[in-house]
Amino acid sequence: MKQIHLAAQLPSVQHTVVWSDPSSGSQIAFDSFARLARTAERGKFDFFFLSEGLRLREHKGRVHDLDVAGRPEALTVLSALSAVTTHLGLAATVNSTFNEPYDVARRVATLDHLSGGRAAWNVVTSYDAFTGENFRRGGFLDEADRYTRAAEFLHTARELWDSWRPGDFRADAAAGEFIRAGAGRFTHRGRHFDISGRFSTPPGPQGHPVIIQAGDSPEGREFAAADADVVFSRHSDLASGRAAYRDVKARLAKYGRSPADLKIIPSVSYVLGDTPAEAAERAEEVARAQVGPETALMLMEAAWGRDLSGHDPDGPLPEVDPVPDSVVTKGHNLYRSRGRDETVRHWRRIAEERGLSIRELITEVTARPTFVGTPRQVADAMNEFVQSDAADGFVFSPNVVPGGLDELVDRVVPLLQEMGVHRAEYTGGTLRDHLGLRPARHHHSEETL
Amino acid sequence: MTQLHLAVALDGTGWHPASWREPDARPAGILTARYWADLVTEAERGLLDFVTFEDALGLQTSAFHLPDDRTDHVRGRLDAVLLAAALAPLTRHIGLVPTTNVTHTEPFHLAIGIASLDHASLGRAGWRPQITSRAADAAHFGRRTTPQLTDEDVRDSELIAARLRELFGEAHEVVEVVRRLWDSWEDDAEIRDASTGRYLDRDKVHHIDFVGAHFSVRGPSITPRPPQGQPVVAVLAHAGTPYELAAAGADVVFVTPQSRADAVTRLGAFEQARQRSGRPAGDRIRAFADLVVFLDDEPGRAAGRKRRLDELDGSTFGSDAAVFTGTPGELADLLLEWQAVGLDGFRLRPGTLPHDLTAVTGGLVPELQRRAAFRTAYEADTLRGLLGLPRPANRHARAASAEAGR
Ligand SMILES: Cc1cc2nc3c(=O)[nH]c(=O)nc-3n(C[C@H](O)[C@H](O)[C@H](O)COP(=O)(O)O)c2cc1C
Numbered sequence: 117m118k119q120i121h122l123a124a125q126l127p128s129v130q131h132t133v134v135w136s137d138p139s140s141g142s143q144i145a146f147d148s149f150a151r152l153a154r155t156a157e158r159g160k161f162d163f164f165f166l167s168e169g170l171r172l173r174e175h176k177g178r179v180h181d182l183d184v185a186g187r188p189e190a191l192t193v194l195s196a197l198s199a200v201t202t203h204l205g206l207a208a209t210v211n212s213t214f215n216e217p218y219d220v221a222r223r224v225a226t227l228d229h230l231s232g233g234r235a236a237w238n239v240v241t242s243y244d245a246f247t248g249e250n251f252r253r254g255g256f257l258d259e260a261d262r263y264t265r266a267a268e269f270l271h272t273a274r275e276l277w278d279s280w281r282p283g284d285f286r287a288d289a290a291a292g293e294f295i296r297a298g299a300g301r302f303t304h305r306g307r308h309f310d311i312s313g314r315f316s317t318p319p320g321p322q323g324h325p326v327i328i329q330a331g332d333s334p335e336g337r338e339f340a341a342a343d344a345d346v347v348f349s350r351h352s353d354l355a356s357g358r359a360a361y362r363d364v365k366a367r368l369a370k371y372g373r374s375p376a377d378l379k380i381i382p383s384v385s386y387v388l389g390d391t392p393a394e395a396a397e398r399a400e401e402v403a404r405a406q407v408g409p410e411t412a413l414m415l416m417e418a419a420w421g422r423d424l425s426g427h428d429p430d431g432p433l434p435e436v437d438p439v440p441d442s443v444v445t446k447g448h449n450l451y452r453s454r455g456r457d458e459t460v461r462h463w464r465r466i467a468e469e470r471g472l473s474i475r476e477l478i479t480e481v482t483a484r485p486t487f488v489g490t491p492r493q494v495a496d497a498m499n500e501f502v503q504s505d506a507a508d509g510f511v512f513s514p515n516v517v518p519g520g521l522d523e524l525v526d527r528v529v530p531l532l533q534e535m536g537v538h539r540a541e542y543t544g545g546t547l548r549d550h551l552g553l554r555p556a557r558h559h560h561s562e563e564t565l
Numbered sequence: 566m567t568q569l570h571l572a573v574a575l576d577g578t579g580w581h582p583a584s585w586r587e588p589d590a591r592p593a594g595i596l597t598a599r600y601w602a603d604l605v606t607e608a609e610r611g612l613l614d615f616v617t618f619e620d621a622l623g624l625q626t627s628a629f630h631l632p633d634d635r636t637d638h639v640r641g642r643l644d645a646v647l648l649a650a651a652l653a654p655l656t657r658h659i660g661l662v663p664t665t666n667v668t669h670t671e672p673f674h675l676a677i678g679i680a681s682l683d684h685a686s687l688g689r690a691g692w693r694p695q696i697t698s699r700a701a702d703a704a705h706f707g708r709r710t711t712p713q714l715t716d717e718d719v720r721d722s723e724l725i726a727a728r729l730r731e732l733f734g735e736a737h738e739v740v741e742v743v744r745r746l747w748d749s750w751e752d753d754a755e756i757r758d759a760s761t762g763r764y765l766d767r768d769k770v771h772h773i774d775f776v777g778a779h780f781s782v783r784g785p786s787i788t789p790r791p792p793q794g795q796p797v798v799a800v801l802a803h804a805g806t807p808y809e810l811a812a813a814g815a816d817v818v819f820v821t822p823q824s825r826a827d828a829v830t831r832l833g834a835f836e837q838a839r840q841r842s843g844r845p846a847g848d849r850i851r852a853f854a855d856l857v858v859f860l861d862d863e864p865g866r867a868a869g870r871k872r873r874l875d876e877l878d879g880s881t882f883g884s885d886a887a888v889f890t891g892t893p894g895e896l897a898d899l900l901l902e903w904q905a906v907g908l909d910g911f912r913l914r915p916g917t918l919p920h921d922l923t924a925v926t927g928g929l930v931p932e933l934q935r936r937a938a939f940r941t942a943y944e945a946d947t948l949r950g951l952l953g954l955p956r957p958a959n960r961h962a963r964a965a966s967a968e969a970g971r
Pocket residue numbers: 166167168169209211239240241242330331332333334335336337348349350383453
């Protein structure tokens with residue numbers, strides 16, 4: 117039986133975070149991060165994950181005020197978390213468009229050292245000029261270039277990690293030799309990066325930290341197949357999960373990789389109850405808290421590209437047509453993958469078939485939890501998902517910070533452990549060990565052997 | 566007597582290039598969290614105000630301005646901001662002040678990194694912005710070039726500063742942008758008003774719309790205002806141009822007097838820069854003198870130890886700061902004498918680690934306490950609190966209350 121890989125995310129800017137819940141705590145205090153990470157470690161999760169967004173969202177030209185906003189710099193918090201956890205992997209999302217390889221390679225290697233080999237880097241490729249306004253270099257990248265830059269960025273980072281060969285860091289006081297001559301020397305000449313010098317940070321215990329990819333376009337899937345260890349996906353129903361799984365795993369062979377080299381883990385949520393009926397009732401309550409009337413209308417306006425104030429969130433969908441190419445919400449990419457017209461057509465169809473109001477529709481398309489049921493039902497559903505190759509595991513994004521993972525770890529994880537599909541104890545020290553990945557290849561040592 | 570402030574500058578195995586070969590050194594540990602945790606908890610046991618972590622974008626070198634190919638000195642290190650963050654949960658009172666480069670990095674990333682360190686340490690973050698003085702560092706980024714200093718330049722810190730003047734001007738903008746980003750969220754921006762469904766009061770989150778001579782940044786920050794409001798900014802300054810950067814943008818300035826008389830001269834030059842800067846006279850800036858220290862209880866022993874290390878290294882170690890060798894008592898005399906000319910404190914650079922750090926915490930600190938010149942318990946939980954610096958009001962809140970009062 118396949119083992120289920122489990123990860124947890126601290127949810128931040130999504131509208132699915134129920135900040136109004138009485139048990140909801142700070143979204144920025146370090147204690148919240150520590151509590152959630154420790155819970156994940158108690159559940160023997162593979163890793164803890166933080167997303168990134170480098171600009172506050174704006175709606176109709178003003179800072180968006182309905183959802184949680186504000187988050188820390190991921191690598192900094194994860195470094196602090198390395199001190200309060202012992203085995204849990206620590207995954208940071210770091211954009212390849214608004215950074216430079218030398219700096220990122222150095223920071224990710226630092227996290228790998230500080231955590232004793234538990235670092236992962238989720239390479240994301242957002243490119244928009246809106247975010248670019250926060251950077252001295254501005255918005256400089258065409259969409260078409262984002263994956264070529266991302267791939268070259270990652271390859272360059274690997275060259276930097278490989279610029280130190282095993283044993284180059286000697287610290288041999290008797291011999292008076294601190295490093296081997298030439299350690300860290302690198303030259304990279306490419307389309308996006310033309311750099312050379314000495315890399316100042318020897319690679320950490322994993323050699324190459326675990327690489328995560330979170331895009332779903334054909335280019336994104338190709339990038340994952342060629343270069344990633346983990347895919348963080350959006351397919352959280354069985355049918356589309358299986359199709360995407362087959363597609364991505366099939367792409368591996370042409371890069372000389374086997375299906376086990378890449379773990380596919382969709383982002384999911386859950387709601388539990390003692391009975392199926394109670395779970396359904398709680399799910400309903402959560403959904404109502406997630407999609408308030410203001411949020412329903414705001415998401416409608418974002419999709420329609422126009423002001424819809426005056427429409428009743430509990431009434432029918434707007435009769436008016438969407439405005440092509442108009443952007444009322446910035447920093448939100450909910451509609452990008454499908455496109456506006458297709459999204460609106462799709463939504464109208466669902467609303468008509470089931471007679472849904474604006475708010476009901478938005479709840480249906482943006483906030484439906486993946487797993488709803490008794491702990492037994494949820495454990496079985498997770499297992500079916502994994503055993504039928506719709507995924508290799510899950511990233512849980514709870515609805516409430518910091519306690520939103522407690523029920524899963526206390527009530528579902530023990531069942532998975534009984535079923536023999538989730539570890540009872542960590543058996544390795546590094547994140548690569550938890551994920552069952554091979555040690556990172558070391559290009560130089562292979563060449564020189 | 567006004568008590569003095571004490572900080573320790575941590576770097577590798579200590580500031581002497583042969584320090585890593587001492588019997589008590591742990592050179593292989595410099596890439597582990599454990600090594601640094603031991604040093605910082607020792608500094609906290611000694612009630613020190615803060616520790617700084619050195620950093621640079623290139624591999625360490627023995628020449629100020631050029632890379633070298635030496636293999637017999639400490640080489641390789643961790644990113645200082647992340648290192649400081651990893652130590653935050655292991656400590657409770659001591660300030661954590663990482664160095665970052667400001668020439669090749671994005672101000673936005675720096676602002677959120679230091680703000681996040683302040684959140685993780687519950688208000689103990691500082692930041693030492695540093696320009697790059699090595700042209701070779703630019704090749705690590707491949708986006709621009711920076712002046713190549715000559716052997717002639719590096720003999721005189723005024724010459725260095727003159728050649729790097731443009732970069733100091735840009736650093737000035739970076740500090741300004743970072744501070745504006747810290748203020749871009751007012752303290753009470755998060756409202757969680759369930760009745761209107763609003764998490765934020767958007768009127769308390771501000772674009773900064775910074776447009777400078779070197780770059781522009783729109784803002785706001787993605788990170789809410791940190792616990793200290795403004796983490797403590799510390800600038801090391803040896804010459805006129807860096808004095809201006811410190812005078813305009815810093816809460817703490819590190820100067821490098823070679824003697825008590827030289828301290829008078831430097832503090833005078835800094836005071837002039839401060840008056841020219843137009844910064845409100847009420848803004849407190851703490852002046853620290855940097856000193857490299859070799860300490861042993863037995864008279865003469867520290868000097869002998871330094872000589873032995875110099876021999877091992879094959880050259881006489883000197884630094885931009887004065888080098889002190891002696892007993893903790895002699896050092897206490899010197900610190901109090903120098904303090905009297907207007908210094909608020911000292912940033913001691915231990916010659917070797919852990920030896921000279923434990924001599925500070927176990928020898929110097931008790932000696933200063935006996936003379937009632939140093940604290941006997943932490944009196945505050947934040948770095949600003951320890952340094953006697955107020956928590957700054959947010960500039961937007963200030964503007965709003967001025968408006969209301971009109
Ligand atoms: C589950 C998931 C999580 C993501 N998290 C982030 C994130 O934290 N920050 C970010 O900038 N982009 C994030 N992305 C966006 C992707 O990096 C990518 O830009 C986006 O999916 C579009 O790429 P594609 O066209 O290849 O799908 C995420 C995407 C997915 C599917």
